[in-house]
Amino acid sequence: METSPESSNSPVEHVSGITVRLAGDSGDGMQLLGTQLTNTSALAGNDVATFPDFPAEIRAPRGTRAGVSGFQVQFAAEEIFTPGDTLDCLVVMNPAALVTNLADLRKGGILVVNEDGFNEKEFKLAKIDKNPLEDEVLESSYRIVKVSMTKLTREAVSELGLSVKIADRCKNFFAMGLVYWLFGRSLEPTLRFIQDKFGKKPDVAQANESALRAGWAFGETTEAFGVSYRVEAAELEPGTYKNVMGNQALAWGLLAAAHRSGKELFYGTYPITPASDILHELTKYKNFGVRTFQAEDEIAAVGATIGAAFGGTMAVTASSGPGIALKAEAMGLGMMVELPMVVINVQRGGPSTGLPTKTEQSDLLQAMFGRNGESPLPILAPQSPGDCFDVVQEAWRLAVECMTPVMVLSDGYIANGSEPWKIPDVASMDPIVVHHPDAPGDADEPFLPYMRDENLARPWAIPGTDGLMHRIGGLEKEDGTGNVSYDPANHQHMTDTRAQKVALVAERIPEQEVFGETEGEVLVVSWGGTYGACHTAVSRCQRAGLTVSHAHVRYLNPLPRNLGDLLKSFKTVLVPELNTGQLRMLLRHQYLVDCIGINKVQGKPFTVTELVEAIRDQACIGKDCTVVDQKLKIRVG
Amino acid sequence: METSPESSNSPVEHVSGITVRLAGDSGDGMQLLGTQLTNTSALAGNDVATFPDFPAEIRAPRGTRAGVSGFQVQFAAEEIFTPGDTLDCLVVMNPAALVTNLADLRKGGILVVNEDGFNEKEFKLAKIDKNPLEDEVLESSYRIVKVSMTKLTREAVSELGLSVKIADRCKNFFAMGLVYWLFGRSLEPTLRFIQDKFGKKPDVAQANESALRAGWAFGETTEAFGVSYRVEAAELEPGTYKNVMGNQALAWGLLAAAHRSGKELFYGTYPITPASDILHELTKYKNFGVRTFQAEDEIAAVGATIGAAFGGTMAVTASSGPGIALKAEAMGLGMMVELPMVVINVQRGGPSTGLPTKTEQSDLLQAMFGRNGESPLPILAPQSPGDCFDVVQEAWRLAVECMTPVMVLSDGYIANGSEPWKIPDVASMDPIVVHHPDAPGDADEPFLPYMRDENLARPWAIPGTDGLMHRIGGLEKEDGTGNVSYDPANHQHMTDTRAQKVALVAERIPEQEVFGETEGEVLVVSWGGTYGACHTAVSRCQRAGLTVSHAHVRYLNPLPRNLGDLLKSFKTVLVPELNTGQLRMLLRHQYLVDCIGINKVQGKPFTVTELVEAIRDQACIGKDCTVVDQKLKIRVG
Amino acid sequence: MNLPVLKAADFASDQDVRWCPGCGDYSILAQMKKVLPTLGVPREKIVFISGIGCSSRFPYYMNTYGMHSIHGRAPTFATGLKATRPDLMVWVITGDGDALSIGGNHFIHALRRNVDVNIVLFNNRIYGLTKGQYSPTSGEGQVTKSTPMGSIDHPLNPLSVALAAEATFVARSIDAHVKHLEATLKRAAEHKGTSLVEVYQNCNVFNDGAMSYAQDRTQRPENTIELEHGKPLIFGKDRDKGIRMVGNRLEIVRTADVPADDLLIHDEKTLDPTQHFMLSRMRHPEFPEPIGVFRDVQGIATYDDQINDQVAAARDAKGTGDLQQLFNSGDTWEVA
């Protein structure tokens, strides 16, 4: 039997978008399955957004609730900004996955179950008393499809004569085939993937392929589903696309920034979740002139970064919250010696070690104030996986323009999430102009390493340049000469100048954009990884008739120059954040506007529904919202 | 000739207070001279306040401007709160000291000069072209008294047959004698000091004594001054007093806190200016059960402190800004494991290495936010050297009550300054009640290390207690059991609870007090070491007829519960700080009150005059302040 | 008081053990649970302090007091605890990254101070918890997630570093060699002063078999040498090979070829660490790697003893501190 969407003879239903979650034991290969489904959907032209969610342990105990690994993907025929709130389809490989994920499946949604994973042993591991499949509510609430995946997979690969252990490892490909059939996805990309990945072990490759095809055939042959679904291609901006994950886009953005500034890249870091993948990615690109340095700790990582910056290299360091804390002292030095570099924080659940594999936005105030003394730095935050690519380039541009470390606040949700990314045309990228002064014409003219240009930036004079020898350091320095100075007026002047230099950035960044009206009832102000959820929630509210606008702040320090006026043009300002109100605090202080926080600190992103409800509640205070509420009940988009 | 104030026959003038600065090369013993004058004045019953100011170098190059060491003291017949703005008397030992200090001497003030220090060699070192003593303006602006101190000292000690080098080392005692005569101070305390300090070298002791007496005699015999001054005893609260420096009072406060809680004290630290003296002081008190640990770095210092706290000891760590930055990660752990401890930051000029020997208040936001994730801690700040004693006890009380690290923000100005301190009656000090749970009655009842009391504090169960074995750590913990938990709702709950626990402190601390009216025109809000200058400035403004009040905030997190209402009861709120507006930011955010900053970042404390002018300017906007201005011209107090 | 007799199981906490199936950490946990009941120390007097890493989850699995602290800093917490609570038995559990990368400085300072704690270093030559980057003990040229073209760092030798840092007890054992591991942990527990036990631990997920030459039962006899105080260095399945010193170099000889007293005699008690250092330089494949106790010297004062002795001495000399007297000392004056 042929196994391609075109060859299916089952009835087909067209829908605008689907949210699926694949959940199983962490040994079950759910992340791989999810990634393949995402790529295949992207290749089919859908817009996609993903949310992988895995346990903190490397291999958490098999079969337990703690060991469940999940991957959620939404693919749609229109632009989407989140991986979806409630699931249209849930695939579970074992009882633990069922009990921990069922709550997110919408009523009437499709539940695909690997029946073979449901036995006494597994119930015990998952700490459940009886077979949850026997619960009648299940049948009445969902469209449940039980499949003997383990058995069917074994049969499918039986002729290859593999061990049971190896055969059983293929069952995720069986599940994949089934899911592909269900959503009319092509097997081609995954078949290519199998060849790339397992080509060296032909029997394994063959087994995976057989399992994949068997899954597809199972869907097509049995009448378990009755109908399969199709999601048309989305109307994205024309261009060539590929699917990128946040940390990958970030790494590529650094490559692009180096390219644009004619520099080689130095990346000094120490592994930490969820930032390590940037290292793993960058270290592949030595042929791009990338030097990665896995330091002995975060302090050494930032120290080496400053050293490389002193030498004239594009230097970057990254970590997550606890590691950023360790870098604080050296970041103060970086700011004081006024050298350009980028410091990236891929935020995770805090405080302390916190929830390393979960997402949060709780390091904004640390970025602002987590150093001794008055040490302002520019801060930017990407809004989505693909946006990481742009934001780090922008960060490097500002770093060079201002001669200062610039911070970028990504987060675990963006870092591990993925979305279609329009491949840019490298040739048409603007250069980032870097100037290193040459030896002075007049050798008697003393070189002034702390002389400033119109951006208040000092010259980036690098070792090796005759006649520009100078010494920098962390003691307060005399204006112009950079010599150590204890002079009170000079200290005031230098403190003011450093603040002014960062403040001036506001003149050179775009004004804050608004989605919706620029004045009126309610303004939602967000930053970082919550963009997708906020944007979707606001547009849903708008379509339901609420007058709500959305301003997503990408430049967090300094804030855009029109932001204050904007805030004051709305009756209500809502600030949703995955923290207890950190941007909110900056806004209240700076503009004296009584912003209201929508805060969640659960290691998880906002759902659109949560935000819609919160916005609706504020927007409807003192109003009759019956019509709005009716409209809101209908899922839009 | 007898040398005691009583034995003086010169005319005497009574004044309410005197500000003197002693300035010379750092090798000239100015700090010693200043300390002696302070103690003697305190013993005479004056209120005193001091401001030592020395170079960053251990021994800066002799004779240079950078090498000048100064000590300023104000002693008065009434309560004073600052070491004074302008000098009534300046004593200089060399040209560098003259040129760097003259600007602070008031017109008509007394200038005492060691003439022997003025020669070509010294002019060169001080980088001046000609003898400044020859400047006629000097004679016309000040009451200048030139004394051949070196020569006279050599003569005074000649019969002892000392080397010239040793003889010359006594010239600060000659200067001291002269100053003592000038202000009618008794020689007794200093004679005792000489015996204590040099008793083992009788000829040195004798030489210093002779020089001291010779200086006194010089004042009495020559008619250089014509008149000497007397400052009566101040009316302080009855009691026994002694003069204390800030870091010393802080160390003693820790001893008192340990005593009150029936604990031994562990102090883990790494040397850093200006916090090191706390270590030097505490390590003397091993017989009080004090264990000091000079760690390999600040991280080890705070780590050991947390370890000691886990063991049930009263544990304290201290540093200055850069060291506090290094402690950030571990402080997050301390907060997460909810163990009581005190973390002290003796702030210095920042950012980075900054101005290590200068004062600043620029680490408040670091204390608030300088850690990853949401990690609130209570923060307190002493207002004067003596107040350090009380504040650290209060910090320990809160730490125990809340089971949390508590931060104390001192600063270089307080740490090295001194003032009279009323010795407390140890027997009548309240106990600080500490409870360590015992083994549970019912061994089957599992121990819940994260069960909470009415303050939301968890039990301080310590190793060694049978039946209470438990594990703590930096991963998010389950409510009650303290086991690791990745549960979203639990994380929200624990985040909220930790915030709530700190917020609740507001219920148990005093309401904010106000000096002056509790509503009206202008409120000055200050914190930490600026208390003295703010208080003096406000009272001067009040006496000049301005309606100004003063609120000095000692509890910075949480802020006193009535503070918001208070701020809103004034038309204008002024916030003077030695930073660019850190408390101001917290107030604006929290209360949405448009506070106005008075900011100075020069490594130096506010002068009263600066503050009076800033307050007057705000208070007089749109008003006729002619009368006020006339009154303000007269120096009050 | 008669202490209740405890069994290994009494030291298990109620938490599920969450290492990968097959991880060498399980064996270390098991041997520790076997050793503790033999020490006569009640559970509540024992504290496990770890940093961060797979290995550092250890304290959660022990029914004693414990702290899972922050990355690399476990020795600092242990120092503060032991200095103030010398009555406790304190263990530090750490990994090769935790102890030697971010924590290298605390590691050497704990050792030189000779704080009476027992450090167990789980050396799997990889970062496990962060999913497979090279560590300071990874081999030159090793390909890992962060070194696709091979590591260019020269590896640190943990025992050499410890010996140079004035360690008083240094040993090595192997996860899979359970009897040896048990005995070595016991020796470490009995030593007064800092004891360091490096355990070769297999990370079967990210660095499987990196030390199989020593872990594998069949390869072990040829590739390791069990140190015994006062005994010559002999190894091999048939105990047919030995180590002797020529000049100041070591060489492998067939025992049959040389007189018995030509072989190097192990002396774990000698104060000079040079010989122990020399043993620490014996590395596979040139040499069999020594396991067991390299160094166990007595009588060097511990930090915790000394800090408490100074308190006692100060009290003896000056009397227990009297706060009122202190406050009243020096120049004071009365205001009526």
Place this chain on the structure above:
Amino acid sequence: MNLPVLKAADFASDQDVRWCPGCGDYSILAQMKKVLPTLGVPREKIVFISGIGCSSRFPYYMNTYGMHSIHGRAPTFATGLKATRPDLMVWVITGDGDALSIGGNHFIHALRRNVDVNIVLFNNRIYGLTKGQYSPTSGEGQVTKSTPMGSIDHPLNPLSVALAAEATFVARSIDAHVKHLEATLKRAAEHKGTSLVEVYQNCNVFNDGAMSYAQDRTQRPENTIELEHGKPLIFGKDRDKGIRMVGNRLEIVRTADVPADDLLIHDEKTLDPTQHFMLSRMRHPEFPEPIGVFRDVQGIATYDDQINDQVAAARDAKGTGDLQQLFNSGDTWEVA
């Protein structure tokens, strides 16, 4: 190109030197200024990087590039700089507190990576800048501001630690022994890979004379021994004493009493660090302390070479990276 011939004075910056009169730092500065002109490296190619401490003010006084960084971290800045700018000559200036207390970890990691930088460790056995607390090299029992009853920490031996950390060049010299210091600094500069020179430096304010046994011209011959490669270890004013090895111990002998070839011959080139380690254990007053080069081994790859070699190799293998090609790689699709 003919380089202008530079003199020591050309290396002086315009800043006033601000150490205490009599401080040993002056001599080190002077010898450095003498050595640099002999190396044929232009001033603008030289960078001095220091931490924090009296010693760490050094860069301000050199008319080269320089960075006065933060406490203990100088090796990290140097590593980043040298890895990306191998054309520069990089010196690290540090103190005993800076390098061994807060900076101990970076110190050992720089050494093991063999970054081609020269570390000069000013060892005055005290914290100078913070006014006199004990340091990791202060003696046991030493009374300082922070140890009124005497230090209870066992001191670290910087050279032992360096050798254990795989150092390829290790030397010691003395501030007051100016010729020796000059020669030693030159040797360090010439070594490829990390070189460590410990300099005994007198802090005449807080620890005056702590090493006078070695600094004092009259005491020096009896208390130190100048190492020379290939030469026997002989010392004494009259060169009448020597060191020989008995078993694996060192002992002092009168040269007259033993045959010449009984004396230990110094071999700085041997790969095995054990012998160098043994020399590092020779401590006053039991032994004369060796000065000069303990170890200088060649041919161990440097970190900077290797990181750059990998870049070159990758370029050779894959061609210089093409961004557009990278972006277009893998699965892509067109939207029209």
